[in-house]
Amino acid sequence: MSLHFRLFLFGAIFTLSAPVLADNWSLDFDRNNIKVYTKQEKGSAHLHFKGVSVYATTIERALEVMRDVSNMHGWLYSCYEPKLLKEEGENSRLVYMKNSTPTFFISDRDLILRQLFDNPSEDYASLNLEGLPNEIEPVDGLVRIPHFQGLWEFRKVNQNEIEITYSGSFDPGGKLPTSITNLLVSDTPYNTLLNLRKYVEKQ
Numbered sequence: 001m002s003l004h005f006r007l008f009l010f011g012a013i014f015t016l017s018a019p020v021l022a023d024n025w026s027l028d029f030d031r032n033n034i035k036v037y038t039k040q041e042k043g044s045a046h047l048h049f050k051g052v053s054v055y056a057t058t059i060e061r062a063l064e065v066m067r068d069v070s071n072m073h074g075w076l077y078s079c080y081e082p083k084l085l086k087e088e089g090e091n092s093r094l095v096y097m098k099n100s101t102p103t104f105f106i107s108d109r110d111l112i113l114r115q116l117f118d119n120p121s122e123d124y125a126s127l128n129l130e131g132l133p134n135e136i137e138p139v140d141g142l143v144r145i146p147h148f149q150g151l152w153e154f155r156k157v158n159q160n161e162i163e164i165t166y167s168g169s170f171d172p173g174g175k176l177p178t179s180i181t182n183l184l185v186s187d188t189p190y191n192t193l194l195n196l197r198k199y200v201e202k203q
Contacts, residue, residue: 051189
């Protein structure tokens with residue numbers, strides 16, 4: 001049995017059995033100190049995701065990692081060949097990236113994001129992500145992701161730790177069945193938050 005088929009079955013079981021939170025988030029799993037949730041929003045066929053974990057680092061260090069496009073492929077799940085397209089201001093910029101897919105017969109995707117940084121206090125910061133599919137011309141061999149909305153939140157827990165939350169929703173585009181993409185959506189926050197640990201926690 002292939003890894004992705006096992007993940008498919010695993011996701012199906014958890015989707016049916018996961019407890020529902022007061023704000024309609026359902027806990028998919030809690031693994032490696034990472035909690036991953038999903039929920040269905042009215043008017044959208046695609047599940048929204050949320051991942052939460054605590055890191056031994058500071059908000060300043062986490063924001064530093066977020067701003068470093070050159071290393072983004074190392075921690076952002078499925079991302080490769082990221083590049084900065086445009087600095088729109090001190091806290092706003094456009095970033096382009098390609099995204100790998102799990103099998104050779106499904107085309108890779110690409111994505112243009114506007115990143116908006118906000119650091120209103122020493123105890124909290126955020127990074128809003130807005131997909132801009134029409135910002136540049138289509139790229140041959142890639143499927144443009146038509147919708148992406150995301151939010152990173154960084155909250156100080158104590159002098160040594162912060163809580164990082166990564167949430168959002170996306171439509172991968174193309175002809176992938178929504179039922180399949182929804183069963184695998186939890187991979188995005190989980191693997192991203194897992195990879196992020198080695199970048200934000202100073203060794």
